[in-house]
Amino acid sequence: VVVVASSADRTPRTDRHRVVVIGAGFGGLRVARGLADAPVDVTIVDANNFHTFQPLLYQVATAGLDTDDIAYPVRGIFRRQANVDVRLASVTAVDLDGRRVHTDRGEPLAYDTLVVAAGTVSHDFGIPGVAEHTLPLKTVSDAVALRSALLARFEDAALTADDGGGALDVVVCGGGPTGVEMAGGLAELYQRVLARDFPRLDVGGARITLVEAAGQLLGTFHPSLGERARRTLERRGVEVITSAPVARIDEGRVELAGGRVITAATIVWAAGVRASPVAELLGVELGRGGRIVVGADLDVPGHREVFAIGDVAIDPAAPLPQVAQPAIQGGRHVAAEIVRRLEGRPSEPFPYRDKGSMATIGRHDAVAEFPSGRRLHGIVGWLAWLVLHLVYLMGFRNRANVLVNWAWNYLTYDRASRLLSTRP
């Protein structure tokens, strides 16, 4: 007989199968939700008390949305799921033999099944100066810090009447979806909003430069879409430099391989990520980008009771991109796999279904491609991008807020979220 805990009693039952999930990102949430009706107790551990919808971080950084539009409290998500407990803590060690997860707060967590869904961190690829002199865009705090830095540059320039010499210039390093979206968002913020807020500054003279190491923008997309993104950005005033790996960064200065130097007061690092340091804590085999090597059913070879999913994991036989869908589908698969094993049914391989990729370049323009080979761009691509992001956003309130903000921004060319609450 399975005794399901009532919502009033969330004490984990020691006789039930214990699942610990590290990370409340796209993957971790799907695992816990997928176990709603299973006879297990789930503890989900995250360093933040909220889930972040990373695809819209660039909109927080460019003042289009506010933080709580794109983040959602983890406890709120599981309020009605009695078999889930939430721990706000950072994972500091994983003892695979003793089956325990150590965290910086509270007692170690014992598990029968462990799911690692800890995502990625910003990575500098060993390029000198990146850590010291650039602003990453990976977390909610990064996005707010970036927005504050940009707004503070404008306020300083207004005070000193110094808008020359690169005071308002920005270089975005990395021409993948994040860099393209950031550059497009910045161009809109500068031209449509800050130019009106600061009429005495020569905002039109500020340079926004996007630098990419490869020969095309959006390297994972068809070259025609990369070319389209370049043309749209250039039309909107962004200088795009491709085939130009960053060699080193100093304060206010980006040096490219070949010696070209670009100066800018703000340098954004959107060039890459590597697996969360949690991966190394396991002491198992790591693959490209420090990702945990997993088998076809997403468990860790030699440790059937440990799964890794999403950005932090890689199956070398079928590597998947570090985007939301592999994490979402991997989370659902692992939840089903845990139930299958508890019921003594055979394991099944992870059946990933590619749903396509998208990136927006700004108002009225986005690119999308689908496994069928179909490609979308322009306003149709942009509308598809808007709808999909609303659908996947967590929580009705967030969706409603984002919809209202987007409608407001669209109709008024304004950006509501440009408060400078803390001076950088």
Ligand SMILES: Cc1cc2nc3c(=O)[nH]c(=O)nc-3n(C[C@H](O)[C@H](O)[C@H](O)COP(=O)(O)OP(=O)(O)OC[C@H]3O[C@@H](n4cnc5c(N)ncnc54)[C@H](O)[C@@H]3O)c2cc1C
């Ligand atoms: C700026 C940006 C834009 C993006 N845009 C898109 C897009 O348009 N479309 C798309 O499909 N994908 C996009 N992605 C990628 C997408 O967000 C990731 O692929 C997805 O979030 C991966 O999900 P995950 O569950 O593996 O990890 P995440 O969602 O990153 O979640 C990992 C969780 O683990 C927690 N964690 C990490 N270390 C610890 C620790 N030591 N202790 C406790 N908790 C820990 C983190 O706090 C986090 O909540 C974007 C990413 C970024 C950064």
